[in-house]
Amino acid sequence: MFIKIHYAKIIKILIITFFVILSISFFSTEVSAEVIEADLTSSIEIQGLEKDFIEDGFKGNEEFSGNEITDTELDEFENYVVDTDDYSESETSGLSVVTENEDVYDEEAESSVTIQPEHSESDVLDETYSIESQITDLDILTADAEQNNEADALYNKIKRSGYVSERWNLARQFKDLYPSDSRVQEVIDFAATSMLNYGVSLHQAGNLSSAISCYDRVILEETVSRSIVDQAKKYKELAKAGTILESPTNLYNKIKRSGYVSERWNLAQQFKDLYPSDSRVQEVIDFAATSMLNYGVSLHQAGKYDQAVNCYNIILSENSIASKTRVDVEKYKTFALNNEKIVKVIYLDPGHGGSDPGANYYGIREADLNLKVSHMVKDGLVKLGYKVLMSRTSDTYIDYLDRAIDANAKNPDLFVSIHHNAAPNWPNATGIETYYYQYHPNWPPKINQEMHNDPSRIQKSASLATDIQNALINATGAVNRGVQRNTFLVLRETKMPAALIELGFMSNYSELQKLLNRSYQRVLANAIVKGIHNQFIE
Ligand SMILES: [Zn+2]
Numbered sequence: 001m002f003i004k005i006h007y008a009k010i011i012k013i014l015i016i017t018f019f020v021i022l023s024i025s026f027f028s029t030e031v032s033a034e035v036i037e038a039d040l041t042s043s044i045e046i047q048g049l050e051k052d053f054i055e056d057g058f059k060g061n062e063e064f065s066g067n068e069i070t071d072t073e074l075d076e077f078e079n080y081v082v083d084t085d086d087y088s089e090s091e092t093s094g095l096s097v098v099t100e101n102e103d104v105y106d107e108e109a110e111s112s113v114t115i116q117p118e119h120s121e122s123d124v125l126d127e128t129y130s131i132e133s134q135i136t137d138l139d140i141l142t143a144d145a146e147q148n149n150e151a152d153a154l155y156n157k158i159k160r161s162g163y164v165s166e167r168w169n170l171a172r173q174f175k176d177l178y179p180s181d182s183r184v185q186e187v188i189d190f191a192a193t194s195m196l197n198y199g200v201s202l203h204q205a206g207n208l209s210s211a212i213s214c215y216d217r218v219i220l221e222e223t224v225s226r227s228i229v230d231q232a233k234k235y236k237e238l239a240k241a242g243t244i245l246e247s248p249t250n251l252y253n254k255i256k257r258s259g260y261v262s263e264r265w266n267l268a269q270q271f272k273d274l275y276p277s278d279s280r281v282q283e284v285i286d287f288a289a290t291s292m293l294n295y296g297v298s299l300h301q302a303g304k305y306d307q308a309v310n311c312y313n314i315i316l317s318e319n320s321i322a323s324k325t326r327v328d329v330e331k332y333k334t335f336a337l338n339n340e341k342i343v344k345v346i347y348l349d350p351g352h353g354g355s356d357p358g359a360n361y362y363g364i365r366e367a368d369l370n371l372k373v374s375h376m377v378k379d380g381l382v383k384l385g386y387k388v389l390m391s392r393t394s395d396t397y398i399d400y401l402d403r404a405i406d407a408n409a410k411n412p413d414l415f416v417s418i419h420h421n422a423a424p425n426w427p428n429a430t431g432i433e434t435y436y437y438q439y440h441p442n443w444p445p446k447i448n449q450e451m452h453n454d455p456s457r458i459q460k461s462a463s464l465a466t467d468i469q470n471a472l473i474n475a476t477g478a479v480n481r482g483v484q485r486n487t488f489l490v491l492r493e494t495k496m497p498a499a500l501i502e503l504g505f506m507s508n509y510s511e512l513q514k515l516l517n518r519s520y521q522r523v524l525a526n527a528i529v530k531g532i533h534n535q536f537i538e
Pocket of ligand 1: 352358359419420
């Protein structure tokens, strides 16, 4: 029985085991199938996710790389916002300051409240009043001192702050807290200038909306000085019109490089307008005015009087031009309005010529050098609108007295004789000298008794010689042998102001090398032109 039962049990167990195994194997197949399916979906999903992610990332990158500027701008703006946050933080700390100060105010208010009845009591009780009022005066003084200390602290904080918006907020706080402090205008303008400059830097970077918000702050703060507000308004208009500000250096270079007179003029005006406190304002205005004047003179001399007058009027409309230029332009304008040219006549006398070579060193004839430089001087003068006459234009001999006779007959405004020097016994002699007439009893005038020593002629001759000599020395850095006086024939016999130039020593080998150099000759000629031109621009 026991065995039977056992046998039956074993069979039962076996059968159960069989079913269990069967069912387990069935379920396990299902589960593994599910797992596989799940695995599949998840991996597909992940792949999908990755694909999306990659696409997003790609799009993101595209946006990022495509708009780098915007991004930098954003950064800037964020910085600015951070800055503003700073400012709101400082506003919070400012609030605590305000509270403290309110306390001070309250104390003051309280004390002033207590003062009032004491004052009225004191009307009755004189002695008490004087004692108590002294005490309250002391209290007030202490309170004032405390307030002064705090005002000083805030003032210093404003001055030291490295943040534009912090500076701005502290300055406004200062104004609110200490409205009667003498430094209110100073700190407000200080902060406004910082704000304006910050706006300009944003504006230059093309961040127009942030720039405008800076300008608006300056414009809307009523305490800011007029000139700063006006400047902010000007910049704001430009920003609103979408015009990006050019930096002063860019603008300066643009002016210097411009080949157009009117462009140069307009840019110079813009420079003055946008950066009135820049140290280069006067320079660019003068530069543009000189261009405009030269252009006007060239039109004038070509008989285009109306156009010349237009140029002159443009120059005269600019109030910061040199007064010297203004006088000159007004004179020219009068001529043009009368349909008259500005004709100043200069008589140039290249020394020696033909059979008279002058100094003669290393195969070089002074007469040739004199003629070369004289032609260059002539070109320069003609460009400035002068009429130029010459004693000779080629290698020909002309007697000195004949030169004076010719000049006197043509009555030029000035006479300038051009020579080169030589000192046979001093081979190291070097430098430039310019002469005007000196009477000498041994050499009385032959044809010019009347004018040789005329004070006005002498005075004008001295001025001519001095200006030429100075211009030559400034331009060349040569040894300055100064303005000298002599009774040279052409200086004695001419009726108009006259000067004679010795441009350098041909007997000095190294100086001769310079004198033979074409660009050095041009420098000499330009300096002579400048010295002559100076006689006509007071
Ligand atoms: Zn000579």
